[in-house]
Amino acid sequence: MIHMEGLTIGYGEKILLRNISAEARAGELTVLLGRNGSGKSSLIRTIEGLMKPSSGKITVAGKDLSGLGRREIARTVSFVSTERVRIPGLKCRDLVAMGRAPWTGWTGKTGPEDERITAAALRTAGMEDFQDRAMDKLSDGECQKAVIARAIAQDTPVMLLDEPTAFLDVPGKVHVASMLARLAREEGKCIIVSTHDIGTILGKADKVWLLDPPDIIVGSISDSDIMNEIRRVFAMEE
Amino acid sequence: MRQDYRIYFTAASILLVLLFVADLLTGSAGIGPGDVWLALTGGDTEEGTRIIVNNIRLPKALTAMLAGIAVSLGGLLMQTLFRNPLAGPFVLGISSGASLGAALCVLGISSGIISSALPLAGTAGVAGAAWAGAAAVLGIVMAASRKIGDNTVILILGMMLGAGIDAVIQILQYLSDEQALKSYIIWTMGALGNVSGTRLWLLAWAVMAGTAATAALCKPLNLLLSGEDYAASAGTDVRQVRNIVFIATTLMAGTVTAFCGPLGFIGLAVPHLARLFTGNSDHRVLIPATVLAGGSVMLACDIAAKAAAIPVNAVASLTGIPVVIWVVIRSRRHP
Known part of the structure; x- marks a missing residue:
């Protein structure tokens, strides 16, 4: 559904993510993790077409994002920001x-x-x-x-959500996480959600995009390597 | 449109018509309703009455209505685009920009500086100069708003631009001769009576075009209420909408300022009255509500100005300011 290839994003001289490639599939809940300022919001805004990448290509539902008009994007991708x-x-x-x-x-x-x-x-x-x-x-x-x-x-095949659980209480966070997982699995949507609530959402997710600037680490939730990487990035040594 | 707005729209339409008629009946020359009717319909009445009604009162009433609609819609557009309840053509310095353009024209022509160079400088000249002035200020404010996310900063920037331009106008006044100064001062007082013939046509076309553009934007304006990102994510071409808003506001606020002088806080106040009466922020309701309220408020101002024999601009400011204060106090109470 979403395919990024050789994507570089940043603001002017400052590069946030360099030459990253990743894929998010239909029917899967992908959770986007990273420390503050690692570029989670910028990546989501770039996939939404609100920000232009410095280089690289994003394909949404088989179409090149840079060639799509706002209405066409809006019929394919929905977006929840922190605003x-x-x-x-x-x-x-x-x-x-x-x-x-x-x-x-x-x-x-x-x-x-x-x-x-x-x-x-x-x-x-x-x-x-x-x-x-x-x-x-x-x-x-x-x-x-x-x-x-x-x-x-x-009602779009792709949903992008930037920290949708930030202001919710614990039952609220759990409800939203389950709802997103259900929308992905039952309605076949491709959902990417950025979050700091690792505990609530990770258990419901299928795939992880972990930002370790300027790189991205991609892994399946069942993969033990990705868990170690998450611990490393967030410095949660035991 | 839902049922509950029909009462408002019916009442507001009736009020607009009543105020329009009342404006035609008010004036220093005591003309009875029967004679006004006869003059308008080409019936048998005195020549003097016919001239007063058809050449003075009717154009003036039409001008008041059009000017009220134009600055009010301009205010609504600015408030939605900048997501700021205190935005308006006057507050953001757009009227000042138009004034500077017009001042350069009025003072220049009267004192003969450019009249020899520009023989055609007249109606079109003043309007064009005001458009250029309004467009310049609006361009600066909009460009700044793209760089600076803070609405309060934009508001202060607009006010400072306006104040700076007013200072430049003062210098121009100081340097002008007596005759030029007099015609300029009269212009700033809001001369609704100066608009007839070509000017009235130009004003009417500018307001109609601006209103049509605003109406065409009702959906993107609604989407912009939740911010530019959300508007874009719902399929709005935000840049295109900004451009249309820019042109419509310049056209409406610029023309009105050129022909009638700066009209105080009416543009800021009327959209709030429309929101208050309809209890809604949907532009499909707000645009017609603002048109009806803007026309009515300005007609009422004109009637009051005529009755008290004072400049309409003073009345417009005095009418708008209490609403502005109310908006500020209310926004402080509900942060």
Whole structure:
């Protein structure tokens, strides 16, 4: 689904990741790990097409990312960032319905099918009871689940999530991790999630992308080598 | 559109029409409603009445409505694009930029500096100069906002640009002769009455084009509420939207400032009134609500200005400022 080849990303002179190659498949939950400032957000933003790589190539669903328009990308990839969305007066349901934008006409008017998908996304994210609440009246955790619901409503084969569990309590983190694993396995989505909550998500993941700047270490979750690498990068010596 | 907005839109439309009629009926010459009607419909009435109604009051009322719509929509666009409730053409220095362009034209033409060089400098000259001034300031503010993520910094930058430009205008005034200065001062006071004929047509086209562009952007504007990254991830070509907003705002705010003078805080205040009355931040509701409210507020300002015989710009500022203060206090209460 996502294929990176010889990718180099950075800001101007400063190179974050150099000549990295990795792959994320459909039906798999890939967890992106790395220390603060290792380039997790930059890598996700690059795959989302919000940032241009210095060199290298990204293929999404068989197509070269650099040749795709915004709407085409939006129909293939959904995205959850760390940015907080607090729009006064905007109902949670209306925010989630914005996920339907790549599929609606110029006014963004939603049809019955869009309403059905929006309702299902709210249910999946556990935000059904909050759908009529305004976005500026939600807690940080609820707000985060609302933007996850928005990405689910976008109904794309690929989902990119940048630290989606940061503001959630432990039950919330577990719920989101299980939900993402289920979306990958049951709906065949290709999901990449960056996180610091290694304990919660690693157990549900299929694959690990470990950033060890300027390199990436890729491994299957059942691989004992990758566990040692994670311990090394995070310096969790026993 | 949902049921609950119909009441607002019906009431606001009726209010706009009533204010428009009231504006036609108000003026220093006491003309009865019957005579106004006769003058408008080409009926049998005195020549003087016909001239006052058709050549003064009607263009002035139309100008007030169009100017109100233009600066209010400009304010809405700026608030959404910069994600800042205190953004508006006046606060961000766009009106000042347009003023400088217009001032160079007005002061220059009157004092004869460029009138010999530019024989056609008139309506189109003032409008073009104001557009250039507005575009320059808006360009700087937008470029800065791409580099600096902080909205407060952008707001301060806009205000400083505006203040700096106003200082330059003061220098120009100081250097100008009496006649040029007088025509400039009258212009800054918000001369809705100066707009007729060609100018009114130009204003009408600018406002219609700006309104159409804004309406066409209703979906991307909604998506921009959650930030540029989320808007892009939902399929918005953010750069294209920024460009259209740039052109629409320059066209609307620039033209109005060129012909009517800077109109205070109306552009900042009206979108908040529209949000307050509709209880919504969806642009499919906010754009028509802002159009109706902007036209009404400016007509009301004009009626008040005529009734008290004071400049409309002063009334516009006095109307806008309480709303601005209310927005600031409310945003402090709910951080």
